[in-house]
Amino acid sequence: MQYFDEKERSLLEEGNAGAHPPLNDPLGGDTLDRRAALRFNPEGEDPPVRTWYNGQQAWYIPQERHPLAKVLSQVALPKWWNFSPHGPPPKIPYWRHDWRRDYEDDHTWGYKPPVKVETLGLEEVQLASTADGVPLGTIGSVDLQALRALLEPSHFGRGADTIYDESVRKGLEVKASKMNVVRWNGSREPSPPSSDDEDLCRYNLCSHNPYYPGSYNLYYPGSRNPYYQGSHNPYYPGNLHRRHHDPPARPKPQTVPPNPFTGLAKNVQKRLFPGRPVTLRFYKLALYESGGHFEFHRDSTHADSHHGTLLVACGVKDSQTYYDGGHLILSADGAEDVFELGPGDAVAFYTDVQHAVSPVTRGTRITLQFDIFLEDCTEPEDEDGDTVEAAEGPNTVASIRIPTPIVPTACVTCHPEDTLYGCEYDSPSVADPYYEMEKEKRMTYETKTDHPKHIWFNSSAPAKPAPTLAVTDIMNDFVRKVTTVLRYGSAIPLAPGGTVVFLLSHIYRRMSIRPSYLKGADVALYHALTSSGELKVYMNAVAYQRYNWYNPDEDARYAPMIEVTQPFAPPFTLENPPVFAEPVLVLDRGGEADMLENDEIQLGNDGCGEVWRYSAGAMFVSLAQED
Ligand SMILES: O=C(O)CCC(=O)C(=O)O
Ligand SMILES: [Fe+2]
Structure with a gap:
């Protein structure tokens, strides 16, 4: 989508790029002249001043026409995170609008060798039916035969309706009420060893030992304390052979091994919800066989605190090959990513990110879907301060607290975005092999891949990446300019002062629009x-509307504009609207709200009542103290 021609664009850019701000124009661009050049209000036709819902006048200025809107449209942060224990995901050719045709005709996706499942530690996690406890295999090796008894056709949501329509979604699923994700090989807390044999096995290097130090199930008592890695620690792997000769350094080994979901939850927290408590709850298993697919949709939210989806891909027992097709496609702000998920691969995204599963062309694709809640369901800390197990709900697989903020110095180079929040992950307080191993994998992965270290311009601007480093600068620039507009607004024609309003870059259920639930760029800006x-x-x-404003001076083309027509409760109501002393300046912005308005049909993965549906939200910014 392009608002105006290149000549006009370059004029605008020249006007703003690098120019020393004139004294009377603290926004930093030649906005006085620019306003004349853009002819916002030729011959009184369709003036950009609109009547606000409470009768006040507001300036509605299209994106890219106001220096402030231009800056705002560049404040964007990644909306998903992925982890593959197998290394960087392959680059996949992909044409969004042709995907049906491509997948039907194209057999060139090729044979993939069987994937070896390892490293996340998730593959050992068992699945079982809730009714009778029948084992359904593990995440790494699902027992398809046993699973079949529980499968039912998948639905999706259109508005409040639950719909079965194979042209939109063709697949099978098992709800969380019918099956459990059982951590740690079938028991929540393994009972203490009852015999010497069992004891031996527990701490020996048996391949069927769930605590065998392979992948993330690595566990040995005292490992958090470097002292216990010494030769007199019988549980340290190097000393295992000595355990029957040396008395244990500690009276009783801990019996709870690390939860393989905790590492995932920590990453989800770090990547998508910095500074927030995170709880993962199993929601359902989804299965797609040849021809199975799911059109673009947004996941429905299940609580005010539900703000993300985590997908974990499974392997299929006895299957020599994996599946073809069945790519997960995520789409937001003009950026798209395509994932070929292998067993143990995980992808997490905000609930409002549109996503689809392209048709499976061969084999069986199974994923587990977890809801991400911004809630703390942890049990009280033990004396080591590291109990992070989930306390609530049968389907809760991990819950972690708000991390202690640590001044980010070590990780700025590799994770510049951490400067916004601090980074607990790269700063362990003690040497911890579990941590080191995870860090090693994470670093290897991240230095090799195209993990979104980019910000993307919004869809209504040309999609081009810019370094994440710039986010902080751009954001500070935005804040500085907003403050300037509000302080000196009356002196600047493009800045009427009073209140600056702009849309959030994410869409939310109405009750979730509050500081503790903001996501990505929204929370950063807040x-x-x-x-x-x-x-x-x-x-x-806010009720949100984009309409075309006809400007005869612009090659008779239509310029899209937004109108924030009405705020919803809370905290504002129509009966008790916010009072703005002066006209507001409403900044246009791309992002998910655009999609909300422009999409022909809004699809969800479940039917969804009105109060839970996604709506646009806005920030209303004014001076804390009027001069
Ligand atoms: O299986 C997947 O990768 C995603 C499925 C999905 O989007 C859904 O069930 O809502
Ligand atoms: Fe979904």
Whole structure:
């Protein structure tokens, strides 16, 4: 989508790029002249000043026409995170609008050798039916035969309706009420060893020992304390052969091995919800066989605190080959990623990210879907301070607290985005082999892949990547300019002052529009805007409309504009609307709200009542103290 021609664009860019801000134009661009050049209001036709819902006048200025909107459209952060224990995912050729045709005709995706399952430690996790406890295999090796008894056709949601329509979604599923994800080989807390044999096996290097130090199931008591890695620690792997001769350094080994979902939950927290408690709950298993697929949709939310989806791909028992097709496609802000998920691969994304599963052309594709809640369901800490096990709900597989903020110095180079929040992950307080191993894998993976270290311009601007480093700068620039507009607004024609309103880059259920549930760029902006103490920020769900404003001076083309027509409760209501002392400046912005408006049909993975549906939200920014 392009608003105006290249000549006009370059004029605008020249006007703003690198120019020293004139004294009377603290926005930094030649906005006074620019306003005249853009002829916002030729001969009084369709003025950009619109009437606000409470009768006040507001300026509605299209994206890219206001320096502030331009800056805002560049504040974007990744909306998903992926981890593959097998290394970088392969690059996949992909044409979104032709995907049906491509997959029907194209057999060139090729044979993939059987995938060896390892490293995340998830492959050992057992699956079982809830009714009778019948084992269904493990994540690494699902027992398809046993699973078949539980499978039922998948539905999807259109508005409040639950629909079965194979042209949109063809697949099978098992709900969490019918099956469990059982951690640690079938028992939540292994009972203490009852015999010497069992004891031996537990700490010996038996391949069927769930605590065998392969992958993330690595566990040995005292390992968090470097002292116990010495030769007198009988449980340290190098000393295992000595355990019958040396008395244990500690009276009783701990019996709870690490939860393989904890590492995932930590990454989800770090990547998508920094500074928030995170709980993962199993939601359902999805199975697609040849011809199975799911059109683009957004996952429905199941609580106000539900803000993400984690997918973990499974392997199929006795299957020599994997599946073909069945790619997971994620799409937001003009960026798209395609994943070929192998067993143990994990992908997490915000619930409002549109995604699809392209048709499976061969084999069976199985995934587990976990809801990500921003809740703390942890049990009280033990004396080591590291109990992070889930306490609530039969389907909860991991829950972690808010991390202790640590000043980010070590990780700025490799994770510049951490400067926003601090990074607990790269700063262990003690030498911890579990941590080191995970870090090693993470680093290897991340230095090799194209993990989104980019910000992307919104879909209505040309999609081009910029380094994440720039986010902080761009955001600070935005905050500085907003403050300037509000302080000196009356002196700047393009800045009427009073309140600056802009859409959130994510869409939310209405009750979730509050600081603790904001996502990605929204939470970053919120903190940046409020941290100076100069600004106050209200947030609210808004009815949102984009319409075409005809400007005869613009080659008779239509310029899209937005209108924030109505705020919803809470905290604003129509009966009790916010009072803005002066006209507001409403900034257009791309992002998910655009998709909400432009999509022909809004699909969810479940039917969804009105209050839980996604809506656009806006930040209302004004000076904390009027001069
Ligand atoms: O199986 C997948 O990869 C995703 C399925 C999905 O999007 C859903 O069930 O909502
Ligand atoms: Fe989905």
